[in-house]
Amino acid sequence: MSIGANLVAVVEQPLLTYEGVHDARDRIAGRVLQTPVVRSEELDRVAGARLWLKAENLQRGGSFKMRGALLAVERLVAAGSRGVVAQSTGNHAIAVALAAAQHRLPAVLVLPVDAAPTKVRRIREAGAEVLQAGTTLAERIAVLEEVRHTRGYDEIDPYQNLDVVAGQGTATADLLHQVEAAGGRLDAVVLPVGGGSALAGACLATAGQGIDVHGAEPAAVPALTAALRAGGPVTVDVRPTLADGLRPDRIGQLPYDLAHDAVAGVFTLEESAIAEALRLVLVHARLLIEPAAATAVAGALRLAAEGRARDIGVLVSGGNVETSLVASLLDPQGV
Amino acid sequence: MSIGANLVAVVEQPLLTYEGVHDARDRIAGRVLQTPVVRSEELDRVAGARLWLKAENLQRGGSFKMRGALLAVERLVAAGSRGVVAQSTGNHAIAVALAAAQHRLPAVLVLPVDAAPTKVRRIREAGAEVLQAGTTLAERIAVLEEVRHTRGYDEIDPYQNLDVVAGQGTATADLLHQVEAAGGRLDAVVLPVGGGSALAGACLATAGQGIDVHGAEPAAVPALTAALRAGGPVTVDVRPTLADGLRPDRIGQLPYDLAHDAVAGVFTLEESAIAEALRLVLVHARLLIEPAAATAVAGALRLAAEGRARDIGVLVSGGNVETSLVASLLDPQGV
Known part of the structure; x- marks a missing residue:
């Protein structure tokens, strides 16, 4: 394109x-x-x-990632979403986890293996599932696609949404x-x-x-x-x-x-x-x-x-x- | 009394x-x-x-000491003060120094010898004079009284003003x-x-x-x-x-x-x-x-x-x- x-x-x-x-x-x-x-x-x-x-x-x-995550999660909840999945180096994932928790929506977050431990901890505290995969964007996206297809969750892309x-x-x-x-x-x-x-x-x-x-x-x-x-x-x-x-x-x-x-x-x-x-x-x-x-x-x-x-x-x-x-x-x- | x-x-x-x-x-x-x-x-x-x-x-x-210092210095400036002196463990002194500098009023601040170096530095950066005396309130007050009498400066007491x-x-x-x-x-x-x-x-x-x-x-x-x-x-x-x-x-x-x-x-x-x-x-x-x-x-x-x-x-x-x-x-x- x-x-x-x-x-x-x-x-x-x-x-x-x-x-x-x-x-x-x-x-x-x-x-x-x-x-x-x-x-x-x-x-x-x-x-x-x-x-x-x-x-x-x-x-x-x-x-500040809380801002976009709240808007995106709300739109998906209104559309009847059964769960959300996102890849992130950390802050978008924390924000999606918190926004999803607020709506009692399941959430899976895909982070790099070398993500800041503080960020991983905060996501888990919000009640979301964390998957860690590689260090590149491509590696995270591969895992995210699998979750999307196997569970039917909606993706919240940190850059394209x-x-x-x-x-x-x-x-x-x-x-x-x-x-x-x-x-x-x-x-x-x-x-x-x-x-x-x-x-x-x-x-x-x-x-x-x-x-x-x-x-x-x-x-x-x-x-x-x-x-x-x-x-x-x-x-x-x-x-x-x-x-x-x-x-x-x-x-x-x-x-x-x-x-x-x-x-x-x-x-x-x-x-x-x-x-x-x-x-x-x-x-x-x-x-x-x-x-x-x-x-x-x-x-x-x-x-x-x-x-x-x-x-x-x-x-x-x-x-x-x-x-x-x-x-x-x-x-x-x-x- | x-x-x-x-x-x-x-x-x-x-x-x-x-x-x-x-x-x-x-x-x-x-x-x-x-x-x-x-x-x-x-x-x-x-x-x-x-x-x-x-x-x-x-x-x-x-x-927060900036609040009281501004009010006190302004009243003294309006009354024709030639300079101010205060004793403090640090923050009142920083505040008086900044408030005095704003009015181009000379200021002498009396701190303990073990005052936080960061605080002493900030007072000097504001252009005020620092004197360090002992570790007790009584020792600082003795030095303050001398400055008050020899220079005719007005005291801004941190607790009584x-x-x-x-x-x-x-x-x-x-x-x-x-x-x-x-x-x-x-x-x-x-x-x-x-x-x-x-x-x-x-x-x-x-x-x-x-x-x-x-x-x-x-x-x-x-x-x-x-x-x-x-x-x-x-x-x-x-x-x-x-x-x-x-x-x-x-x-x-x-x-x-x-x-x-x-x-x-x-x-x-x-x-x-x-x-x-x-x-x-x-x-x-x-x-x-x-x-x-x-x-x-x-x-x-x-x-x-x-x-x-x-x-x-x-x-x-x-x-x-x-x-x-x-x-x-x-x-x-x-x-």
Whole structure:
């Protein structure tokens, strides 16, 4: 299928518009937390710009993925679904497990074998079944397909599902609303990029408002950079990264279609920059964030250093992080 | 002076009333951050109650002390002050330094020799002068008196100043307002107790609302427990505590007068309970808090375990903590 054909399909989906994201925001109001936008004078001093941190690490389930999962599960429940299955590096799986539990719907989640133990634990606590398979997207999808066919469960794809993409966009829509309410005005937003749903949602939420949208991904998994260069999603070789939430080795087609013309650019961050951003946010903004979120903060620090924006919104996507990792980052003898 | 005479003086101060705290709230609106009240389903599960965390660790200067300091400094500036001096274990000093800097007023802060290095650094970064003297309140006061006499600076006492006590009460007033806006209703609030200003402010802010006010102090520094037993402030022997912000070895007379009849009780917390509360809030609520704030959380956990309250507000008083301490608390081989 050509990109052109996909774009037509996208445009025809009312959910995948600025208005669609705002409708989604109304649909989940009161069922997700109104997380704060955190400012820190000390962090701003380090950055040399004003950072507006949308603290979705404080969201239900510990990440912004709760937004899309709630919308997707609700639509499936209304359609009479007998169960749901999803693959994820962790946060989408936690969110689907919690949303399914709320509707007493069975859920199976497929994670990589090297998923963060904290994330696996949270899924099981929500009462869902966890299957772990390989380390690549393709390996997880193979297991997911089997569950789908043998049990007749409905898939909730983290990148292709329309409710999910629109739902993830509500985090950016909330951010813009909260910044405006505080008398501010963003020049740019920075989103962490795994499969691309946060970025795509942000492109919808900022449409027509003159706000630059930047992606941030680990240099170890440059899936967006590679896709933009190739003119479409490609599978990239991955190196190990702290940012377990950003390990998908390929951007989703739908996020790519929505974002590739709209994004201002993408930052690729080294592991040391991700670790330093996590530490800076913990010490100065007093928020515990996971490395995926720190990747976006590191991108924002880069954008600020380049002098390209004064007011930068950052999607602090989640806070599900191993305490041993945090301890090692805080310890001068550590990482 | 008898307690009776003090009470008369207190009652005559319009600041030190429910209305006075609300007036103070209006005076500082827009100049302190509207910090969020953070909820965590995971923390609630651990607690067996609903905890409403007033996240003043996200406040300017990293603690709720900014509130009282702003009010006190402004009144002195209006009166033509040439400079201010204050003694503190740290957070009041940071707050006074920042408030004075905002008005380009010279400030001298007197801290104990074992003050948290992070706190000393923040005061110096604000451009104020730091003097370190002994470890007891009496030693700090001796140095403060000398500065006051030799330089003609005005003292901002952390426990006796009316603006400070009313200002600290605005944190609890905000908490009640935010819980109500979220459709909740508190049975109790828990405040950390050092010199007593947070507790006294909370007694004013909750007056006549049927909300129990509890203090929480380290077992290592049982100054409120001793004062309640003795019928007035007494100097206690102190043991070392993680809660550097709660080291004052004597409750202030004014806070005692305001609080002693109004408080429902005081929890004395062992070091292990304080450390565990800090870790729980970091992992489950994703907030970095200092041990003084963790002491209040530990008190709330105790209150919940006793089954005496379903909805508990906690003043998470600050987030100025040494990263090495946090690392050791997160490390299973650590503290």
